Amino acid sequence: xxxxxxxxxxxxxPGSGHPPLLDVRGVRKVxxxxxxxxxxxxxxxxxxxxxxxxxxxxxxxxGKTTLLRCISGLLEPxxxxxxxxxxxxxxxxxxxxxxxxxxxxxxxxxMTVRQNVELPLKEKKVPRAxxxxxxxxxxxxxxxxxxxxxxPWQLSGGMQQRVAIARALAYxxxxxxxxxxFAAVDAQTRADLEDLxxxxxxxxxxxxxxxxxxxxxxxxxxxxxxxxxxxxxxVLEDVVxxxxxxxDQLTIRxxxxxxxxxxxxxxxxxxxxxxxxxxASGPPGRAPEAM
Ligand code: ADP
Numbered sequence: 001x002x003x004x005x006x007x008x009x010x011x012x013x014p015g016s017g018h019p020p021l022l023d024v025r026g027v028r029k030v031x032x033x034x035x036x037x038x039x040x041x042x043x044x045x046x047x048x049x050x051x052x053x054x055x056x057x058x059x060x061x062x063g064k065t066t067l068l069r070c071i072s073g074l075l076e077p078x079x080x081x082x083x084x085x086x087x088x089x090x091x092x093x094x095x096x097x098x099x100x101x102x103x104x105x106x107x108x109x110x111m112t113v114r115q116n117v118e119l120p121l122k123e124k125k126v127p128r129a130x131x132x133x134x135x136x137x138x139x140x141x142x143x144x145x146x147x148x149x150x151x152p153w154q155l156s157g158g159m160q161q162r163v164a165i166a167r168a169l170a171y172x173x174x175x176x177x178x179x180x181x182f183a184a185v186d187a188q189t190r191a192d193l194e195d196l197x198x199x200x201x202x203x204x205x206x207x208x209x210x211x212x213x214x215x216x217x218x219x220x221x222x223x224x225x226x227x228x229x230x231x232x233x234x235v236l237e238d239v240v241x242x243x244x245x246x247x248d249q250l251t252i253r254x255x256x257x258x259x260x261x262x263x264x265x266x267x268x269x270x271x272x273x274x275x276x277x278x279x280a281s282g283p284p285g286r287a288p289e290a291m
Contacts, residue, residue: 019086020047021207022071022175026080029066040066042232044080048175053201053208055218057265058228059273064211067233068179071209072098085174094124097168101180103160107152107167113139114148117167124171138170139163141200158189162196169200178210182217191249194221198247215269219243219261220252227268230275236268 029041040063048054058064069075071082073092082089084096097120100106107116114135121131139145142162152160161181168176178197182190194217201208212218218225219241227236241261243252252258 021050021052021085022048022209023083024067024071024080025083027067027070027077027082028079029063029070029075030078039232041070041077043234044228046226046235046238048207048209050174051205051207052224053198053210053222054224054226055222056209056211056226056228057213057215057218057269058233059230059269060213061231062228062272063231063233064213064228065179067228068098068177068209068211072096072177095174096177097171097173097175098177098179099161099164099168099181101183103157103164103181103184104152106164107160109151109153112149112151113144113155113163116152116163117148117170120167120171134170134172135166138166141169141203142166142196156189157185158193161185161193165193165196165200169204169206173206175207175209178208180212181210183212183214190217195247195249197221202245215262215265216253219258219265220247220249225261225265227265227272229272236272239265239268 024044024046027041027044028039031038031040044067046054056064056067066075070077071089073082073089073096076090084093087093108119111119117135117138118131121134126134135148136145139148142165144159144162144166147155147159152163155163164181182193185193197208197210198221200206210218210221222241225239225241227239228234229236239261243255243257243261
């Protein structure tokens with residue numbers, strides 16, 4: 001997959017005439033407990049088209065984790081719905097894989113790298129020969145072809161997170177959800193893993209929804225950045241990231257357009273932290289249909 005994905009970025013889903021692969025419709029979530037209720041999500045509506053890479057940013061407590069849980073079918077919205085390929089999500093859908101921040105806890109330490117990557121395929125009842133091929137391809141794709149007999153604890157944090165990404169890829173998901181996946185690794189590893197995600201996304205054509213609180217990361221990675229307000233949460237703005245399709249850390253991060261977009265998203269997040277609900281002024285790449 002090369003340019004078509006970035007062409008789609010300029011044509012947000014609501015105006016594209018195609019139904020989105022993932023459709024979040026008026027999702028509201030209220031947590032009830034001990035006589036106190038918390039309205040974590042007020043009204044979230046957005047779509048993600050096939051092959052898009054969309055980032056979600058928002059202040060801490062904005063409901064990013066709640067949203068991902070609703071999308072992955074682990075939590076039932078109080079109202080509204082999540083639709084994947086035309087079907088309402090009511091439990092963990094087969095077509096979805098999630099990469100969490102805490103790679104240390106998401107891999108089984110007693111299993112080798114190969115066994116960790118293979119496990120969901122066994123549960124999916126993929127035949128043995130096919131499993132072998134998928135595991136090898138996924139480990140190759142993340143640059144870990146030579147460590148498949150190692151155990152997770154023998155690897156660095158960045159390598160462990162690569163294993164978690166390989167496990168998600170081997171599953172051949174339609175949608176890959178990533179929940180702050182690089183928050184716990186050092187800056188250089190983080191930059192490498194960001195480039196790995198972009199490379200895999202372009203090569204495999206997988207649809208990615210990437211949650212982060214890091215504004216630079218969201219702008220560097222995404223074709224669109226959804227900025228969430230503070231709780232109770234709505235989408236403050238759907239920002240189209242019109243940076244070149246070919247991205248490398250040094251070139252892209254020194255572009256004036258990168259600085260402009262980052263500044264814009266930063267102002268929105270600041271506004272969200274202050275509890276603002278309206279869109280910030282001077283939108284450089286807004287997708288008005290998606291608001
Ligand atoms: P984020 O991931 O953006 O930091 P969360 O989704 O974790 O935000 O939380 C959003 C809001 O919902 C917060 O006010 C949080 O305290 C509240 N919340 C999250 N989980 C629960 C829960 N299980 N019960 C009650 N309130 C919760």
